[in-house]
Amino acid sequence: MTEASEIETGEAARHRALLDERSASLARRGRTRAGVATRPVLLCLCGEDRYGLPLGEVSQVIPARSCTPVPGAPDAVLGLVALSGRVVSVIGLAAAMGGPDPAAPPQGHFVVLRGGGAAVALAVDRVEGIVPVPVAALADPASPGEPRDRPRLGSEAVSVYAAAGPQGGAVVIIDPRHLLRRYLP
Structure with a gap:
């Protein structure tokens, strides 16, 4: 693997991790304590x-x-x-x-x-x-x-x-x- 492709893979992994973190944050956003409107x-x-x-x-x-x-x-x-x-x-x-x-x-x-x-x-x-x-x-x-x-x-x-x-x-x-x-x- 070349150095350029390793950089692309690292950036892609970091980008995917950021998207996963944002998705988890948005999913938690609407949650409140059970039974409390x-x-x-x-x-x-x-x-x-x-x-x-x-x-x-x-x-x-x-x-x-x-x-x-x-x-x-x-x-x-x-x-x-x-x-x-x-x-x-x-x-x-x-x-x-x-x-x-x-x-x-x-x-x-x-x-x-x-x-x-x-x-x-x-x-x-x-x-x-x-x-x-x-x-x-x-x-x-x-x-x-x-x-x-x-x-x-x-x-x-x-x-x-x-x-x-x-x-x-x-x-x-x-x-x-x-x-x-x-x-x-």
Whole structure:
């Protein structure tokens, strides 16, 4: 065997191993603990804090950009941006959750939310990805079949603290409708 054919065989074996590893990773992707129904949430980072937004509430994720300030707006309202021909209000998620007000222009990502009313985006430091969270963590207390007196934790916008993601760390699951009540008429 020549040296060139040995190199080709080594590269082919390495390529095959990479494909096998990727296939195994994709096969594990949909697996969850037996008997636990899950739904996807968008995992976002704001400093050290990890927040989850139900994926059904998210329209798109875009890179952060400069905002036009709104005089007299609450501190968590970073300003307005133009997006696809519409004006979008940008709210800093960390500040809205009681964290420090941002000192610098937004960097990271804007998570544009779905909704029939005003267009709103949440500013986050980074979007980490989509992770599964138990359905019980996402249940709306006003939904049929759910107890109406289910307590909210910490903030009215927090529906639950859950373990999610590949490392299984704690994630604060946010209910965007409750979060935005403070900022929208």
